[in-house]
Amino acid sequence: MASLYLHIPFCEHKCIYCDFYSIENMSSMDHFLSALKLEIVRRAEMFSSQETIETIFFGGGTPSLLSAQQFEKIFSLIHKHFRIQTDAEITCESNPGTVELNKLNEFHTVGFNRISFGIQSFHEDDLKFLTRIHSAEEAERAVESAYHAGFDNVSCDLIFALPNQTPSRWKENLRRAIALQPKHISAYALIVEDQTPLATMVKNKLVTPMPDEEDAELYEMTIDTLRSNGYEQYEVSNFAKPGFYSRHNFNYWNHANYIGLGPSAHSFWKDSPTTGKRWWNVRSIQSYCEMLDRGDYPVVGGEEIDSDKFFNEEIFLGLRSKGIDLKKLYPLYGEDVFSMRQAMFLEMEQEGLLFRQNNIISLTSKGYAVCDEVAAKLIF
């Protein structure tokens, strides 16, 4: 099983914290869509015979800026050139400020069965600080409209650890998200990414990032609140009602093959159970279109994943999601690699960071908060 990711690199407005590749000027939209279609066909020539596609994810950027008619053309090409599983999960990332009932009806009709809303906060001043284009009321209306349009599988993204965010304000965001009854909630801590307006504001002391202890307190509150409301944590930042894990994200964390299409998209393909390669597209719409127009792949970098690197990724990806599955890894790497780590496992188990059940080593809530540190101790 494999996944397709399509990056739609346009946004109505660039949010201050965002380092995903997207631009506000939409004059190159038509050229981009033509180039994307060329890339779909060329990549299908390489990969379509090898695997069935289990998930399709339109991310960005703001895919919901596209019309249903534009998606219809993309879907017909994808279905013509790839083998798509009949019950494939097909997601559209959406900005609540760009959709209303009519559009969501059309999105459902053209083939989407999952919608993920970038809500981020239900407080107007937070949304203003983050320079989001939507209001809290629009976010709530968008989710309700998605249900009316027939979407059962709705996800809401929230951001915590905003400067000066109090626990009660964050709790209120969680409460309002839960009240909308989405099947899936992603809760990310605000990260100050280099080269963003937020990074400049921090550098100029206009904004002070939340201290780590307060961030950890909000994260712990997130886990407790969502778990007590029936959401299972299946990754550091992702929570879902039973049966509603994002299959697309799950494939990433499970080392499944995926093909990324569009500027800045990344891809991964295994060439054996323990080796593979990763490559990425150019981060510029203009270059992306030019490269495809002249018959090239729009790829600007890549790396071979040898067996050692693959093993380390299994540890890291496993820890941050469903756990390290020893039954899967013993036959591939032998039991020795784990006996070397046994003392470390025990130590972290005693510290309450890990637990072992049915040969799966998983993080506890406390462990999730320090996932990177735990992984670093196990990777050598």
Ligand code: SF4
């Ligand atoms: S809408 Fe999303 S992708 Fe676009 S700038 Fe804001 S955070 Fe980034």
